[in-house]
Amino acid sequence: MGGVSSVSATETIRVSEIFGPTIQGEGVLIGQPTVFVRTGGCDYRCSWCDSLHAVESRFRDSWIAMSLDDIWGQIEALSGGRPLTLSLSGGNPAIQPLGSLIERAHQHGYRAALETQGSIARDWFSDLDVLVLSPKPPSSGMEFNGDALLDCVRSAGGGPETVLKFVIFDEADYQFATQVAQLLPKLPVFLQPGNHTPPPPEESDAAIDMSGILDRMHWLVERVMQDRWFEAKILPQLHVLLWGNLRGV
Numbered sequence: 001m002g003g004v005s006s007v008s009a010t011e012t013i014r015v016s017e018i019f020g021p022t023i024q025g026e027g028v029l030i031g032q033p034t035v036f037v038r039t040g041g042c043d044y045r046c047s048w049c050d051s052l053h054a055v056e057s058r059f060r061d062s063w064i065a066m067s068l069d070d071i072w073g074q075i076e077a078l079s080g081g082r083p084l085t086l087s088l089s090g091g092n093p094a095i096q097p098l099g100s101l102i103e104r105a106h107q108h109g110y111r112a113a114l115e116t117q118g119s120i121a122r123d124w125f126s127d128l129d130v131l132v133l134s135p136k137p138p139s140s141g142m143e144f145n146g147d148a149l150l151d152c153v154r155s156a157g158g159g160p161e162t163v164l165k166f167v168i169f170d171e172a173d174y175q176f177a178t179q180v181a182q183l184l185p186k187l188p189v190f191l192q193p194g195n196h197t198p199p200p201p202e203e204s205d206a207a208i209d210m211s212g213i214l215d216r217m218h219w220l221v222e223r224v225m226q227d228r229w230f231e232a233k234i235l236p237q238l239h240v241l242l243w244g245n246l247r248g249v
């Protein structure tokens with residue numbers, strides 16, 4: 001036990017932003033009050049990424065290597081010390097050593113959820129309460145690595161509630177989602193329409209193409225019903241409907 005604490009005390013976590021409390025805007029936890037820790041750095045470069053400020057190295061200078069105590073201090077301040085669900089996102093949060101943060105959250109009665117594309121598996125996934133795996137469809141321009149995704153599911157084991165969440169822009173993305181879902185038939189599936197207008201990251205609230213998002217959402221509902229895919233859930237990004245591309249919400 002002493003060993004684990006001494007290691008975690010010296011490790012730092014690269015953080016892009018910590019914000020909240022707000023509502024979780026996507027997927028299985030939609031609507032839940034949450035504080036976000038967004039880590040800096042990603043092994044992917046999705047063509048439509050809405051969080052480039054946590055991905056591209058030109059924003060590196062804005063990322064801070066923080067100690068566990070400093071991160072925890074901010075989470076407690078934002079949540080007023082009242083336990084809620086911590087949402088770990090990024091970038092790819094699996095790059096960072098988050099095991100000790102998850103442990104700290106649990107010690108204080110908080111829950112921990114993590115969103116990742118499923119490219120890097122960690123043994124601490126099994127300590128999460130919720131693991132959201134969001135494999136990237138063809139429109140992202142990224143190559144799918146099925147073995148890495150299966151490794152993530154294996155690492156999580158029976159620990160967290162593990163779910164799949166797909167961003168869908170078009171028919172090819174939809175077909176990809178159906179195929180990956182068939183690989184992992186036990187996992188709940190969430191589908192969300194893509195948002196085509198990532199803001200220049202320097203700006204906080206660039207206009208968004210709301211009618212495009214809603215058109216894709218309508219199409220997606222029809223498409224899923226046509227297939228009688230009644231296990232899938234279709235949700236918009238609630239925070240985008242409410243605040244557009246504003247950062248920190």
Ligand SMILES: C[S@@+](CC[C@H](N)C(=O)[O-])C[C@H]1O[C@@H](n2cnc3c(N)ncnc32)[C@H](O)[C@@H]1O
Pocket residue numbers: 042048049050051089090091092093115116117118133134165167192193194195196197198237
């Ligand atoms: C910014 S990513 C960070 C976590 C991780 N890298 C991942 O992609 O899962 C968080 C979620 O936002 C989704 N997302 C990113 N850009 C989007 C966009 N333009 N429209 C809809 N969802 C998007 C991702 O697919 C992912 O499910």
Ligand SMILES: Nc1nc2[nH]cc(C(=O)O)c2c(=O)[nH]1
Pocket residue numbers: 022023024025026051089090115239249
């Ligand atoms: N409210 C809110 N919900 C979210 N769900 C996933 C987000 C993310 O960027 O990872 C996100 C976000 O940035 N804000």
Ligand code: SF4
Pocket residue numbers: 042043044045046049050051052055090091092117
């Ligand atoms: S994997 Fe996630 S954070 Fe990385 S580029 Fe894609 S959407 Fe953005």
Ligand SMILES: [Mg+2]
Pocket residue numbers: 050051
């Ligand atoms: Mg987001």
